[in-house]
Amino acid sequence: MGPHGDDLVEFIDDSPLPGPAPAHGRRSWTVLIVDDDEDVHESTRFALRGLDIEERPLRLLHAHSAAECMAVLRAERDVAVVLLDVVMEASDAGLVAVEGIRGELGLHNTRIILRTGQPGQAPEIDTIRRYDINDYKTKSELTRTKLFTSLTAAIRSYAQLCQLDESRRGLEQIVASSHHLMAHDGVQGFAAGVITQIAGLFGIPSEGLVCASASGDPNSLTAEQLRIIAAAGCFSHLVQHPVSEIGDPQIISNLTRCLREQRNLVTETSVTLCFSGHEDTRYAVFIDSPEPLGDVDRELLGVFCTNISLCADNVELVTRLREIAFVDPLLGLPNRSAFVQHLDTAIEADALAGCTIALIDLDQFAETNDMFGHVYGDRLLGAIASRLRKALPGSCTIARVSGDVFAICGDETLVSPAHLAPLFDTPYVFDGIERPVSACMGFVRADTGSSAGAELLKDASIALKRAKARGQGEHEFYTSAIGLESRQHTRLLHELQQSFGSDALFLAFQPQLSLESGRVTGVEALLRWRRADGSFVPPDQFIPVAERSGIITLLGNWVMRTALGALAQLDHAGFSDIRMAINVSAAQLRDRSYAEQLGLALQESGVAPGLLELEITESVAVMGMARVSALLAEVKALGVEIAIDDFGTGFSSLSYLDQLPVDRLKIDRSFIALLDSCRPGARIAEMIVPLGHCLGIAVLAEGVETECQAERLRAMGCNEAQGYLYARPMPLDALLQWLQTYRTRVA
Template structure:
């Protein structure tokens, strides 16, 4: 105390009772800053043993401004500062206040200025500027007034601290909610809840989460068959275990009460939070705590719990969407997306060289659907899925498309023989055995360059190769097969471009001869393709590609219209006895509007339908003999005739042949070339009378020599076409050739 200041003494007053009840909370910390030792002693004596707001008081002491700042930098949780205005300098106290607020940023600390003489009090603007909470002369501070002043300061400090804690708590709740909401899946969500609750109340993450279905909660509030979906700390081994595996009664009791009563339970050393989604899926979270849960923390937990109810609903929705994205509900298997994800993992793993991917395609499954109905087909798919999962337990099994299943596993397990054995036993559907065959494409992951998507693409390349060989075949992916596939793909693109340009594809026409009269009676329209470089692409190469990619549809319609137009022009020039034969692919016949296309082409011209002939191959029987027969009869009813092309090279079957309503049977050129050899010409010898027995005329293709022509005539063959008569020619040359043609005297 500076010289001349009044003495700092306390008058006899009635003090608060000592020994008033106190909480277990830590003491208030008050820093006394004064250069007079008597002031320190008097302050300590005045409040000795007196609780303030239910807590004891602890004094810290400093005798100069520098010492005071050192104490404040070193010590935590100082609530009130009793500061002398005048110490080593007249403004020492104010400079300390400035440092406290601006440098140390102690905004919650309450500052009470004390001075010995009123004349030394700071100006009002100084009090406002320096955030001083109270100012007293030392003579004013009797015991009761000192008690009152400090009580008011402590109450103000506690309110500020609580506001600060609330603000920090809200930030924590927001951060915790954000963290939990970013987690995928219910287990990860539940683990996040445990961690965030523990963080909010400042305890180690020792807890578990239980879930209960709406049906379980609806049974008179009972809680049965509750599953532990996540656990932490010493409970971590209980994840996915039944509720009864918890061997601590206090925990099971708290969880049961929380779930059945639908409320939070805050106990001395634990917290059990309850929340439920809008669709009434309920969760209870138990978190252990060694310390009592503070009132502020309880408020934060209630707020967090409210947020989690919304989060849980979102997580359930996201989980359901994720399940939909990766799961096929029809067959209860993972889907194509799930297979891609699993393939990516397998390709990135150390054991990729020992693994393979097999794609299993059910042969003629679309015919099963068409014949027996989609419900039957669905049952069959489910039965196949169950057998695949059962017989290949170590493999990842998925449905990757309509009737294609994928198997990912070790190479020695995924062999054609193992897959074939699985389908050797018929499937019993509706008490009826249904035999099946499959086509299989297999790729070893060591041959996959890229991601899972590349792996599936390679397996499909192998599968397509297997299917081209017929039913019940398999193929392994190889670089050569891939190159062929890429070549076909490039041809598909080029063919599409050629069709768009309109000048690279063009028709040619090959005359057909009546062997008895020697007259030209018909023309076969053929498609040719001249590429960008002027070179021709063989029909044997581009027609299969056109059929596989459905480009045959626009090409087929174009060649039909163009051929009818050419025939119309020839009729107008006097060649009225000619018919036009146009090849029709099974892909075209499969289109539901094929008859409409045919009618439209005929209606737009003046030729009679009897002058048009459609050539099909025996392979159309694969579409279903009854369906094909109905379609061909509808075509013949219009007056258009039917020719069976390339007989003997496709799905040759007399049972099919006699049921197809055809007018003409064409012998494939491969049988004509053997006619000049006595032992090799017997097939052609059999086909001619066979065709006549079935009521058809017989035409031989690819006739190149006079001896072949003569032999066919001797066999009774009706017609022929080939280089001996004429090569295919463009429309501009056709009329002139017909005008110049004279029947051969031979």
């Protein structure tokens, strides 16, 4: 790979080339190679070694940047062809160089062949139009023979342009024709441009001009196989019809014969031009000319056809690249880029009044793919796309914007939950088996004031996330309140990222005590975030943001290593029997290397693994029992203890609790608060304690604030307690002082 990810040019000798001739005493063609990869220079030099074009040798010049290219061309004005890399020191360096060649240096005859290993960097059509790019090739398609062919065509064009520059000023029309044709989008626009340019070149009206195309074996061509792709005057209504419908025997005969024999036909009353396009496609243009063409005009026609042939290839290449860039290859629907472009165009034209944008996300699609395979998933996507097409009129735009997410833009009466949700009521049938499908939907009305399509799509995505958070088959409309909350989360995330690695984030430690002996048995490490103004951001606000953004993994690793460092300090201060508890989210446990990272951190800290306890919540059950059990088994193998935090508030299941290697249950503070009253829920704590003991698991109560609560827990047989009754969370230095004082008082 090159420095910008380009595939290096690999020239394959795929067919014989003309043999070299002695170069002594003959004028050479100068070719400038511009590429920032020295391997490309060497490969091109090797591929062109000893080759002649038009009986003249090649003289190669080299440049490695856009600036160096301009410097060479200022000194060397007679450069026939520039082989120019699109992406060099910058993503648009090649196009900047093209602008300088055509604009600043005024080199309009020099032929430019763009090369790149990145099709996504293809020049836009307006760029090709402005700067007369002669040809565009991806490096992977440039075999040795094709490079020679491209250079031959370009050099012939350059030679003809230079010759005609000296003999006739009408050549300027030809040069203009070449790059103006490239501005048309698709083959039909290209053919219409041919007609207009030819009529202008020879000073005749466009009446009676017909352009047809054909492919396949030319020997068996018939008038029925030729299709009219552009026409003017009395034949303009026949576009996309067979040539046989023209009704003029002379035109039918000339077009058919021209394409069959693959040559130009010139008579006293008409001219029929033949030129080749991409692969086996050919074009013919009939011109009803009342006067015969002179010798000079015939020579100009040859040059014109050479330029038109190159333009035809480029038009189809750009068309294919645009299809790749804007069409989903699986379903044939517009993709995300095309959908955003559609919205931008509609916004600019003020055409979105009364419209709604919807995002439809299939529920459990990843699981469907895993269970039945990608072929089944692709069939399901195709069936859903087909049902959407049938249910929505052509005025609605349907796109596939990601793997299992469809986007729709249309009238608000059609793009609505009432109209779209019933489309998923009927199961899909594959191979006689019904497959129920549900989907979450996010909607945004186009009158939200967004000035760009990407903003509308983002708003719909925000609404979709809200719907997915509520469960399967839900929908949500975007509102300003939802947008404000989303922006606040974004700001909070940005602020959290800036605070990471600074003193703004720190650990506070809360003691845990034995209810029977009163001895301090452990401490819990709690993450805290203090802003510059001294205010604190509650963990229940920033932890979910960290989990959704993915930075929880980095944050969790920092907490783990910092807590282990604090545990080492406790041991050094003489508190060697106190364990350290840290909270671990389900998002962290999804990292398959978590146990390995934990082992390395323990090894580096030097603390006894049995003094570390990981607190997980019952929500880890959504990861799947097999995966959770395997991971916790790895953790236990390290000697680390495991506690279930906030027990009783999540997805409690006695079966999974009995299977997991758990050392401790932590009763949620909400149940402890009820112990001082007779309200419902007070008995839950009474049930959890014996449950834990029955399973051989110690029980710790969180949020203990009164002696009454402590007494009731002690009477139940609860093992340990933690809460404001004993101590609030505190920094490490304060914890050390508290432990010293507490030890003295208890002793």
